[in-house]
């Protein structure tokens with residue numbers, strides 16, 4: 001995967017001065033090859049594009065312009081996979097699943113340039129066919145050439161959508177690059193009414209925009225962090241700074257651990273726990289699912305003096321990351337523990353954050369491939385896990401204590417339904433979230449809270465607050 005751009009086999013071979021030296025070929029296009037390697041990592045090894053791409057860009061040291069193009073290509077082609085496959089399926093004479101996986105990824109990459117970027121046909125087709133020849137083999141280049149020429153002849157996205165002739169949710173899914181089950185889930189999460197319907201396309205399209213980088217000022221003054229980073233204070237969290245661009249890893253405050261990269265919605269999720277009204281003692285806090293430690297880091301930084309923070313995660317390597325995030329903090333402990341069978345006694349804590357494992361559908365902006373990797377079948381097993389974790393989290397707080405239940409997803413099954421089921425217990429009451437975030441418009445989702453990329457410029461975090469009454 002690493003190293004300089006490979007060349008087509010024909011460009012490498014040939015003995016010096018030998019009689020059958022093949023013709024010279026131009027080196028492969030570094031940006032396109034890098035984008036392909038990201039698609040290949042995602043489809044062959046379930047890699048995460050947002051981790052693999054920066055690694056490849058670092059290793060290959062592409063010019064900034066090429067790096068930007070590689071990013072646009074990789075993220076765009078991954079996001080648009082559903083639409084691109086619908087186009088390709090029209091033009092390939094066999095099921096796409098029967099194609100060589102590498103060829104399919106390359107066809108997607110070429111089709112994306114034609115349909116969405118309007119790269120001139122000769123450039124998009126020739127560079128893709130070069131890649132097909134080098135990576136899949138010469139035998140596949142004819143098919144790639146023929147198919148991509150037809151993609152180009154079909155016009156841009158609007159023209160292709162018209163030709164695909166979809167309507168209803170299928171049209172919305174193709175136009176916004178989502179699978180239909182997510183379109184339906186967003187509709188439900190937006191209320192399923194006329195107002196929600198009017199907002200639906202905007203909400204879906206917001207998943208396709210590149211997110212800003214958000215910083216959290218943990219142990220540095222926010223104004224100073226904004227000045228250091230050239231960013232602007234975030235509109236909602238008093239600790240947030242939003243950046244237009246640049247590499248936050250280079251900032252002295254980030255390097256020293258005084259600040260970190262954290263979505264502003266995640267900051268609000270951690271702050272929800274701190275803002276919950278509480279009577280009686282307030283000295284023992286727990287973050288049940290803490291890895292890699294983003295919210296635990298903010299909780300540790302903003303807790304009042306005398307509060308002890310316990311942070312747990314089932315996965316040892318995630319707990320290790322939490323240790324890193326909490327380095328230098330006093331009065332914290334990190335445990336490797338399964339929140340369903342915790343080592344701590346019932347009623348040990350005053351406040352508990354349960355940032356539950358979930359589908360992650362609220363962060364589609366950052367993880368373009370997740371919308372195609374996840375399926376509707378993933379939801380039920382997660383709901384079972386979330387329900388068990390919430391049950392134990394409620395047992396872990398003392399009577400009168402509070403549990404903040406949070407997911408990075410707006411899907412109703414893993415948000416409202418899980419919280420409602422817990423709230424139906426006769427020893428649990430729901431505390432309304434919106435009054436605790438009076439400065440954040442449009443956060444109300446019944447008694448719960450919901451952030452959205454299109455409304456708040458954050459990930460789509462769900463926020464619920466439950467109190468144990470006895």
Ligand SMILES: C[S@@+](CC[C@H](N)C(=O)[O-])C[C@H]1O[C@@H](n2cnc3c(N)ncnc32)[C@H](O)[C@@H]1O
Nearest residue numbers: 289290291292293294295313314338339355357
């Ligand atoms: C959404 S992530 C938490 C993100 C974290 N709160 C942050 O802000 O950085 C969910 C975490 O739950 C952990 N997890 C999954 N099942 C668990 C369980 N049964 N008990 C404890 N942790 C669990 C996962 O390892 C993962 O690190």
